[in-house]
Amino acid sequence: MTSAGKSKRTAAAAKSEAPIRVGVVGVGRGQNFAASATELVGMKLVALCDIWEERLKEVGKNFGVTTYTDYDKFLEHDMDAVVLANYFHEHAPFAIKALKAGKHVMSETSCNATLAEGVALCRAVEKSGKTYMLAENYPYTAFNMEMRRLYRTGEIGEVTYAEGEYNHPMSARDRIAISQGMNHWRNWLPSTYYCTHALAPLVFITEQMPVKVNGLSIARREVDAETVRVGDPGSLILCRMDNGAIFRIFGIILPGHSNWYRVHGLHGAMEMTRGPGYFGPGQIRVWHEPWNCPEGVPTERSYVPDWPEHGDLARQAGHGGGDFWTNFAFANAIRSGEPPFLDVYRGVAMSSVGILAWKSALQDGAPFDVPDFRNESSRRKVADDHWSPFPSDGAPAQAPPSILGTPRPTQAGIENARKEWDKQGYKGE
Numbered sequence: 159m160t161s162a163g164k165s166k167r168t169a170a171a172a173k174s175e176a177p178i179r180v181g182v183v184g185v186g187r188g189q190n191f192a193a194s195a196t197e198l199v200g201m202k203l204v205a206l207c208d209i210w211e212e213r214l215k216e217v218g219k220n221f222g223v224t225t226y227t228d229y230d231k232f233l234e235h236d237m238d239a240v241v242l243a244n245y246f247h248e249h250a251p252f253a254i255k256a257l258k259a260g261k262h263v264m265s266e267t268s269c270n271a272t273l274a275e276g277v278a279l280c281r282a283v284e285k286s287g288k289t290y291m292l293a294e295n296y297p298y299t300a301f302n303m304e305m306r307r308l309y310r311t312g313e314i315g316e317v318t319y320a321e322g323e324y325n326h327p328m329s330a331r332d333r334i335a336i337s338q339g340m341n342h343w344r345n346w347l348p349s350t351y352y353c354t355h356a357l358a359p360l361v362f363i364t365e366q367m368p369v370k371v372n373g374l375s376i377a378r379r380e381v382d383a384e385t386v387r388v389g390d391p392g393s394l395i396l397c398r399m400d401n402g403a404i405f406r407i408f409g410i411i412l413p414g415h416s417n418w419y420r421v422h423g424l425h426g427a428m429e430m431t432r433g434p435g436y437f438g439p440g441q442i443r444v445w446h447e448p449w450n451c452p453e454g455v456p457t458e459r460s461y462v463p464d465w466p467e468h469g470d471l472a473r474q475a476g477h478g479g480g481d482f483w484t485n486f487a488f489a490n491a492i493r494s495g496e497p498p499f500l501d502v503y504r505g506v507a508m509s510s511v512g513i514l515a516w517k518s519a520l521q522d523g524a525p526f527d528v529p530d531f532r533n534e535s536s537r538r539k540v541a542d543d544h545w546s547p548f549p550s551d552g553a554p555a556q557a558p559p560s561i562l563g564t565p566r567p568t569q570a571g572i573e574n575a576r577k578e579w580d581k582q583g584y585k586g587e
């Protein structure tokens with residue numbers, strides 16, 4: 159068992175030790191990690207890196223740390239660990255470089271944009287002996303930590319079926335504002351790739367791993383006229399897990415915000431109540447039929463969950479407490495030398511679900527096997543699989559971003575986007 163919900167070290171203990179010196183790459187989402195790298199988790203922010211110089215300087219001034227526009231120079235900074243919040247599809251090469259430079263790495267989702275990168279990353283972590291963690295924050299909401307605790311008591315029995323949803327619509331204006339450039343990953347991302355917010359909590363609760371994937375994508379009938387996004391807005395992924403259970407994963411930007419999880423076991427079921435998710439007053443619901451209800455337990459109960467510990471600190475952090483817990487779990491893993499729960503194998507397998515589900519969606523739901531990334535003979539089979547939908551990879555057999563092909567953005571969408579990006583001072587294409 160790797161360390162997960164119940165941390166071995168307390169926040170107070172972390173405070174008394176020499177801080178882990180951290181550098182953050184990417185000052186968009188990266189600012190959350192920078193702000194959470196405090197003495198409360200035994201960390202100290204020492205450097206920031208971004209190629210967007212103007213924004214970097216401003217953020218660097220706020221945090222009062224050294225800034226770099228060159229990643230190689232940044233890696234020469236005297237520090238112990240690197241947090242990667244650069245572009246979604248460029249994390250693996252950055253992680254491998256940092257590991258080679260002797261740094262521990264925590265990476266935003268996704269770990270790998272191709273299967274080949276996933277294999278290379280696993281090998282690099284093994285060779286380095288350093289800590290690697292996927293910075294998935296959704297497992298660490300009070301809801302998901304409580305469901306993990308409850309699952310481990312055995313009350314609902316072994317998982318047979320589970321559902322995870324991360325569907326996050328945004329206004330056209332907001333979407334454009336965080337997707338600078340025609341080929342920015344948010345404008346290009348196929349609908350299955352952002353699957354770990356929906357899948358990781360279920361893996362965290364049940365400790366099952368995906369072994370087979372079927373994906374279906376939900377395409378727009380017409381190209382989004384207000385933005386330059388060409389990827390499909392939604393997808394459904396079915397994962398066969400290693401104990402035979404099926405997990406249903408849904409997302410990504412369809413109207414109707416949803417962040418929700420349910421687990422069925424052999425003796426009952428549990429879920430977050432439907433509604434505004436972790437932003438609102440949700441509850442955990444646990445239920446059994448009369449014939450499978452443990453003695454002394456009601457057949458139906460609902461309650462407001464709390465974190466098993468450090469609730470006071472988690473409550474102050476973003477993303478339902480997840481932004482505290484990811485830094486805390488990373489720091490604990492570095493200090494203890496034990497892999498974190500969201501280690502490279504789980505991270506790469508879950509990221510690869512998004513890739514394989516896209517292969518599947520382009521073949522109308524055909525099944526694809528997920529390699530066992532712990533096993534060299536299994537992962538060797540995909541070590542040269544560079545299949546990618548991202549324009550920057552320029553692969554000869556470039557995968558399209560939509561099941562309808564590669565739609566062209568509308569003129570109105572391009573004009574909308576340019577106006578906003580000009581305002582922000584974005585000078586790229």
Ligand SMILES: NC(=O)c1ccc[n+]([C@@H]2O[C@H](COP(=O)([O-])OP(=O)(O)OC[C@H]3O[C@@H](n4cnc5c(N)ncnc54)[C@H](O)[C@@H]3O)[C@@H](O)[C@H]2O)c1
Nearest residue numbers: 184185186187188207208209210243244245246266267268
């Ligand atoms: N877990 C969460 O809740 C959550 C929330 C938002 C974003 N994210 C993830 O965080 C990552 C970053 O997201 P974002 O919203 O900040 O995206 P973004 O694309 O706006 O930001 C990426 C930043 O990295 C910088 N960058 C790109 N290439 C670089 C390079 N070679 N060297 C240095 N810096 C470089 C960019 O200039 C940009 O500032 C993504 O993987 C995204 O999926 C996670």
